[in-house]
Amino acid sequence: MRQVAIVGVGYSGFRSISPDLSYKELMYEAAAKAYDDAGVDPRRDVESFVSVAEDFNEGTSIFDEYVPDQIGGVLKPVHTIPGDGIHGLIAAYMQVLTGAMDIVMVEAHSKASNVLTLSDVVAYAMDPIYNRPLRANPLFIAGMEMNRYLYKTGTTEEQCAQVVVKNRANGFLNPSAAYGARLSLDAVLSSEPLSYPLKRLEVSSHADGAIVMVLASGDVAPELSALPIWITGVGWCNETPSLETRDWESATYARNSAEMAYRVAGIRNPRLEIDFAEVDDTFAYKELQHMEALGLCREGEAGLLLEEGTTELDGELPLNPSGGNLGVGHLLDASGLARVLEVVLQLRGEAGQRQLEDVETGLAFGWRSIPTTSGAAVVLSN
Amino acid sequence: MAMRKVAVVGAGMTKFMRRAQETGRELAFQASRMALDSCEMTLDDIDAVALGTAPDAFDGLHMKGEYLSDGAGAWHKPYMRCYVGGGTGVFAAIQGWYHVASGLFDTCLVVCEEKMSSCQPHPQAAFLTIFDHTTERALKPNLVWIFALEMNRYMTMHGIEKKDIARVAVKNKRNALDHPCAQLAADITVEDVLNSEVLAWPVQRLDISPTSDGAVAIVMAAEHVAKRITDKPAWVRGVGWSLDTAYWTSRDLYYPKYVEYAARMAYDMAGITEPRKEIHVVEPYDPFDYKELHHLEGLLLADKGDAARLTAEGVTARDGNMPVCPSGGMLGVGNPIAAAGLMKVSEIFWQLRGEAGKRQVPGQPQTGLAQSWGDLMQVGCVVILGV
Numbered sequence: 001m002r003q004v005a006i007v008g009v010g011y012s013g014f015r016s017i018s019p020d021l022s023y024k025e026l027m028y029e030a031a032a033k034a035y036d037d038a039g040v041d042p043r044r045d046v047e048s049f050v051s052v053a054e055d056f057n058e059g060t061s062i063f064d065e066y067v068p069d070q071i072g073g074v075l076k077p078v079h080t081i082p083g084d085g086i087h088g089l090i091a092a093y094m095q096v097l098t099g100a101m102d103i104v105m106v107e108a109h110s111k112a113s114n115v116l117t118l119s120d121v122v123a124y125a126m127d128p129i130y131n132r133p134l135r136a137n138p139l140f141i142a143g144m145e146m147n148r149y150l151y152k153t154g155t156t157e158e159q160c161a162q163v164v165v166k167n168r169a170n171g172f173l174n175p176s177a178a179y180g181a182r183l184s185l186d187a188v189l190s191s192e193p194l195s196y197p198l199k200r201l202e203v204s205s206h207a208d209g210a211i212v213m214v215l216a217s218g219d220v221a222p223e224l225s226a227l228p229i230w231i232t233g234v235g236w237c238n239e240t241p242s243l244e245t246r247d248w249e250s251a252t253y254a255r256n257s258a259e260m261a262y263r264v265a266g267i268r269n270p271r272l273e274i275d276f277a278e279v280d281d282t283f284a285y286k287e288l289q290h291m292e293a294l295g296l297c298r299e300g301e302a303g304l305l306l307e308e309g310t311t312e313l314d315g316e317l318p319l320n321p322s323g324g325n326l327g328v329g330h331l332l333d334a335s336g337l338a339r340v341l342e343v344v345l346q347l348r349g350e351a352g353q354r355q356l357e358d359v360e361t362g363l364a365f366g367w368r369s370i371p372t373t374s375g376a377a378v379v380l381s382n
Numbered sequence: 383m384a385m386r387k388v389a390v391v392g393a394g395m396t397k398f399m400r401r402a403q404e405t406g407r408e409l410a411f412q413a414s415r416m417a418l419d420s421c422e423m424t425l426d427d428i429d430a431v432a433l434g435t436a437p438d439a440f441d442g443l444h445m446k447g448e449y450l451s452d453g454a455g456a457w458h459k460p461y462m463r464c465y466v467g468g469g470t471g472v473f474a475a476i477q478g479w480y481h482v483a484s485g486l487f488d489t490c491l492v493v494c495e496e497k498m499s500s501c502q503p504h505p506q507a508a509f510l511t512i513f514d515h516t517t518e519r520a521l522k523p524n525l526v527w528i529f530a531l532e533m534n535r536y537m538t539m540h541g542i543e544k545k546d547i548a549r550v551a552v553k554n555k556r557n558a559l560d561h562p563c564a565q566l567a568a569d570i571t572v573e574d575v576l577n578s579e580v581l582a583w584p585v586q587r588l589d590i591s592p593t594s595d596g597a598v599a600i601v602m603a604a605e606h607v608a609k610r611i612t613d614k615p616a617w618v619r620g621v622g623w624s625l626d627t628a629y630w631t632s633r634d635l636y637y638p639k640y641v642e643y644a645a646r647m648a649y650d651m652a653g654i655t656e657p658r659k660e661i662h663v664v665e666p667y668d669p670f671d672y673k674e675l676h677h678l679e680g681l682l683l684a685d686k687g688d689a690a691r692l693t694a695e696g697v698t699a700r701d702g703n704m705p706v707c708p709s710g711g712m713l714g715v716g717n718p719i720a721a722a723g724l725m726k727v728s729e730i731f732w733q734l735r736g737e738a739g740k741r742q743v744p745g746q747p748q749t750g751l752a753q754s755w756g757d758l759m760q761v762g763c764v765v766i767l768g769v
Contacts (some may be wrong), residue, residue, distance in 0.1 A: 001485045061437040062467040062510040065757040066628045075643055078625035078761075079473060080465040084448050087462050091477075097484035099385045100651065124444035129405065234486070238451045238461040256458060264486070282505040372448045374461070 003218025004096045005228030007378070008038025009344050013209020014178045014329050016211050017113040019254050023058070026210035029069040033210035035072070035159065038224050040165075042072025046214070048099040048173060049073040051080045052088035052108035052333045061115065071107055073210070084366040085211065085337025086376035089236045092215050102217045103224075108334035112206035127373055131243060139203070141243065141370045143195025146163050146285040148248045150299075155288055157197055159303030161188035163284040166312060166318050171315075171327020173354040177209040178329035188284075188372070190326060202284035211337045229344045232361075232379045233265025239373035246373055251286075253292035253375040254365060261363070261377040270295045275359040276317060276346065278339035280367035280375070281324040284304020291319060294365055294377070321346060321354050336366020340378060347382040386390040388482045389608035389615030390419030390475075390767060392601035398565040398716030401499040402595035404442060407453030410495040413597035413721075414455045417491065421611050428601075429487035431456040433463040434474030434494040436719035436756075439508035441500045454493040454599075461535045466625065467512075468669070468756020470494065471598070471723015472763040476621045477601040477753075479765075483618075488604045491768065493541050496599040496718035505593050509579045512758070515629070526590070529580035532635040532759055533672045537584060539636035540687030542675075545583055549573035551588050552670035554707050556692035557700055558714020560740035563725075565716035566592050591669045594716035617698035619749065620645030620654065621764040630758040636668075641680030641755065648751075648764040651681075661766070663702060663733045665726035667755040670713040674698075677753055678706065680762065692735050706742040708733065723754035726763055734769045758764040 010033025011027045021029075042049075051067040060066065064080035067073065092104040108220035115121060119137060126132045147156060162185060171180035183201065191201040214224075221228040233294055237256035240246050243378040258270070267273045277296060281287035288302035296317060297305055305311060312321035322328055322342035331338050343362035345351045361381045368374040394416025396409055401491035401530075404412070409752040410433075415600030418424060433454050437632065438446045454461075464470065464477040472495050478492035498505040506524050513519045536542065549572060570588065601611075606617040624643035626633065633639075645657070654660045666677035675689035684692055692698050698706035709715055711724045711730040730750035733739040749768040755761065 022562075032628055054445055055438045059511075060515065061439045061508060062465075062757055064465055064467060064625070065512065065760060066514070068625045069627050069629065073625060075624055075625045075640060077644075077647070078466075079477075079623065082463050082465050091462065091464075094480045094484035094486065098485065100480075100483070116698070124442060125448065127449065128441070128443060154445075224624050236460045236462070237458065238448070238456045240452045240457055241448050241450075243453065252458070258462065328697045368445070368448065372445060374448055374451070 002097050002099065002124050004215055004229060005091050005221040005230045006213050006344055007216045007221050007228050008034045008214035009341055010034030010037055011209060011211045011341060014176055014207040014331060016178050016207055016329065018208040023109055023111040024070045025108055026208065030210035030212040031107060034214050036070050037289060038214040038223065040214060046103050046105050048095050048104040049076060050092045050106045051077040052083060052085050053080055054082045054333055057115065061168050068069060082357065084342060084368050084376050085334045086364065086366040086378055087236060087380060089213065089337060089340060090376060093234055094209055095233055096215055096217050098282035102220050103214065105212060105214050107212045107339045109210035109333045110331035111208055112332050113208050119204065122370065127241065135268045138370050139195045142283045143198045146198050146283065147250055149285055149289050152249050154300055155303040157189065158185065159306055160202060160284045161185050163281060164188045164285045164326055167281060167324040167326040167352035170313060170321055170325025170354060174323050174328065177323040177327045178203055179327055180323060198283060204282050204325035204330040207331055209331055209334065211341055227348050227382060228349050230381050233261040233267065234378050235260025235264065236357045236376035250346050251289050253373045254290050257375045258294040258379040261379050265379040267379065273361060274363045276321060276356055277319055277363040278322060278342045279319060279365040281320055281326050282330055282367065282369050284326065285322065287319060290365060313356065318356055323358060336376060338362035339366055343380050347380060386483045386485055387605040388479050388602055388618045389729045390600050391608050391611045391615055391733050392417045392423065394420050395563055395725055395728060396596050397563045398594045398596035398718055400565065400592065400594065402497065406450055406497040409497060409595065409597035410450050410453035413599040414491060414493050417599035417601050422602060423457050427453060428489050428491045430460040430481050430490045432474055432477040432481055432492045432768050433725065434470040434491055434720040436454050436467060436470055436496055437508055439511055439553060440498050440505055450495055455491055466756060466761045468719055469723065469754040469761040469763040470720040472727060472738060472754035472765050473623060474720065474724055475600065475727045475765050476623060476763060479618050479621055482602050482604050488607045490602045491599060493599045494720040494724040496721045497510065497595045498593045498718060499595050521624055526585055529670055532586045533584050533670065534688045535635045536672055536676055541564050542690050545572050546690035547675065548572045549715050550674045551575050553666060553699060554711040554713040557708055557741065558710025561710045561715050564714055565594055567710060567714050572629060573590060585670065589671045591712040591717035594602040596716060596718035596721045597733040598721045598728055600724065600728055609623045614736045614769065616731045616767040616769055619727055619768040620648035620652030620687040623763040626760045628758060635685060635759060637682040638762060639676055639759060640677055641753065642682060644762035644764045645681045647767050650768045661749055661751045662707045663730065663743050665709060665729050665752040666706065667753055668713050671713060671719055673755065674707060677701060679753060681753060689701045692731060700743055708741050708743050726752035730767050734767055
């Protein structure tokens, strides 16, 4: 198979609100920075463009109409992936793998602050026949799943709250994180339950921003970047949209995504071969559940490792050094790409105060949030 | 570098109809099941699933791709939805192609589903939300209205009359009489079209395809697998797509340049230098009758302004030199947006394999082309298959 690398990244944000910028301006800024980083001219060099968006998040049907102009894609191959940012990255990756293209870009963004009733939008993702008539706030799914996870693994509420303390503290070291903070464990534990046992501070807040990455084949990547970050494995998986028949315990979608990514990357023992990871933490317990499902520790072990400091910036397996969704802000469909962004910056040694030492291989994992069981993983190496 | 060869090895479709009793999930299941059965495969043989479906607003379903996933056979599988508005149907086949051509997978099930009837009283209401929220939505435009602008421009530029265009609707609806899944097959005359209700001049009721529910699925496979599955694989010889600016009011609508760019990309990949000789059967996107002509020109299969003459002379008839929409197209078979696009790819697959029954074009075609179009008169997607 061909080698493929990320040779340019650019981003705009991330902020809780962005009244001064339209989504087009966010996308333009991120794209211009990424093209500059890769030293490419989109009109001349980029052969295909992938954008990531969901109509209801944008408030516009057939949103892909409004994509090409601000990313330099007019009259070029452009298409949209309504998925997580990592799905979009994988779509770009596959196009390079075919051999038909050498340079492909992927874009994802969030203008969450434009959405007045985001929880109502999420409610529109519920099954219209079986679930929607119950008129339950979709957050109940996260509460139920967290409860089951705690029961099954013996993980404690304190351990989940500790994830918030860690990630928002990491976010404090990340100048582009919207929600960096130094919180006490008590502050998290005493925040009001939104869907028991899930508490307000354990739910990531939304942020605005855009991320663009330029991918290139192994033939041209070394010419474009002094430090190409190689995509060595990708994997993604859907379990089922059905609440009634899904696996409520162990994030099967994450396990299957990781198994595929490790297989493609030739990784036999992820605990030894992955130096650090950025994994979805839309809800605090999800970081722990995903860590286990991704094979980074045994089932029920994630909370203990967290307490021991293993997943801290100076630990053996740092998790979410960027601050994750809890610290950076949840970027809707761009959330997964924000995880990849941090892995790229860390592998390039450009992560500033939160830079990890001696990292060679990182994992990014994104989840499409409730009510989905849709995840995507990518393994990167410098 | 030599690219991995990818073939279409199976296809299936539901009946296209005004209002299906089935949910979108059930429609996707039916089409997927038929496609798998057609090549004697099961879901266990499928490595990945690619899905196409158009606006979530039709169903009022956020993340419609997620909702449809298990119906489309994606349970526990890598699953990705693609989206280019009305162009989605043919693009989904391109997405299936890059899944397999990447080398990550040997087989990919491509499913397109559309259920427009959920939108009451009429799916046209959902289309109001496709326009720019600041500059256009306030004018309350609808699709018939903007396509009337385009049709008018096309007619004016080339001096084409309505009766020249109406022949496309007559041909396609008549072709659809032979399609078992057709929703709006009819034996009508040019006069019937010219006398039908004016919706937005020059668009009249019989110039337009219907709104529909339906689903289509195809199975794609890498060379070594395809040859085990069937002795008649239809190889993907070329793919192309192109998206023009969102500022459609700044373009000259008389000619779809984006379709030309998409076609050139596909012809280049297929090594086709003389498309008019080398393409034996064509399924261009025909949601309106003038679009078939418009697209034949964009595909470089007719000179600019000359496609109406080809139609009048019978060149594009099922037994003509260059059969166009032998399926009956969207004017005749129906237009469940994404599914209609993949129906065109399926029709080429069946025509090349000699399996199109009463719709079969004569002369054992070797190469065929399917094309879709969408967004704000903005995107062209092309797939070329060959045996």
